[in-house]
Amino acid sequence: MTVTAILSALPQEQGSLVQALQNPERIEHAGRSFWRGQLHGQLLVLALSGIGKVAAASTSASLIERFGVQRLVFTGVAGGLGAGVQVGDVVLAREFLQHDMDASPLFARWQVPGHAVRMACDESLTAMLSIAASHGLALGNAGFDHEKTPPRLHQGLIASGDRFVSTAAASQQLRQELLAAGHDALAVEMEGAAVAQVCHEHGLPFAAIRTISDRADDSAHVDFTHFVRHVAGPRADAIVHAFLRLLPK
Structure with missing residues (x-):
């Protein structure tokens, strides 16, 4: 039976x-705790990567090499970057890029040598996550009043880098630089592109979904713990349970 990995950065996610x-x-392996078991008829391995691209890549490699997982899904939170992406919304990754990768002039900016600038997620897993997302969105924002509008699903590009984008100036600069090169990133976080790279190199299907916890600006630290515990965590639960039910037995 196919083994599925569900990876997050933080326990609350x-x-x-x-x-x-x-x-x-x-x-226990390589400084991480991995949980193996079954859920909804699926063989599952759960893991926490910790924060950042190296931590995420290391944990992903362990999931593949040590635990033999054959598909990998990342859940967690991200900062909203794209127009109309609000706190409480959900972003389903179609592609990833590393916004802090710059090997120019040897390679194009943001290109990981040996890969394209943008790394695509698996279409089949992403389609199932899109269906499963409706179960998470049905929970609403659990009384979190930062945004009054109902949460929405967005699909597209997510940018990853080893930098917590937490000011309006930094967020605007990053968005403008990416847009100028034709990369309309919806969200920014610190792990997904590294996981995508590892999965590409191992020929492993990968998909990722993120709940927007902030707008990657000067309010990025506000109520983060409350939001992750009461919105992002329960939403990840609902999405993963629905996703596992959709997977073939």
């Missing part, structure tokens, strides 16, 4: 998935 596992087994 993982929700209560560990508690939901059937026949859970905890395995």
Whole structure:
């Protein structure tokens, strides 16, 4: 049976998935705790990568090499970057790029040598996540009043880098630089593009979905813990449960 990995950066982003596992087994490897078990008839490995591209790449490699996973899904939070992407919305990745990669003039800016500038997610997994996202959006924003409009689903490009974009000036500069080169990034975070690269190199299907916790500006630190615990975590639970039910047995 195919083994599926669900990866998040922080415990709060993982929700209560560990508690939901059937026949859970905890395995310590390479400084990480991995949980193996079953859920909705699927063999599952849950892991926390920690923050940043190196941590995410290392954990992804362990999931593939040590645990033999055959598809990988990342859930968590991100900062909103695109027009109309608001706090509480969900962004489903279609592609990733590394916004802090710059090997020019040897390679194009943002290009990881040996790869395209933008790395595509798996179409089949992404389509199932899109369906599953409706279950998470149905939860609303759980009383989080930063935004009054109902949460929406966006699909497109996510930018990753080892920098927490937390000021309006930095957010605007990043968005403008990417847009000028034709890259309309909807969200920014710190892990997804690295996971995408590892999965591409191993020929592994990969998909990712993020709840927008802030607008990657001067309010990026406001109520983050509350939001992740009460909105992003429960939403990840709902999406992952629905996604697993859609996977072929």
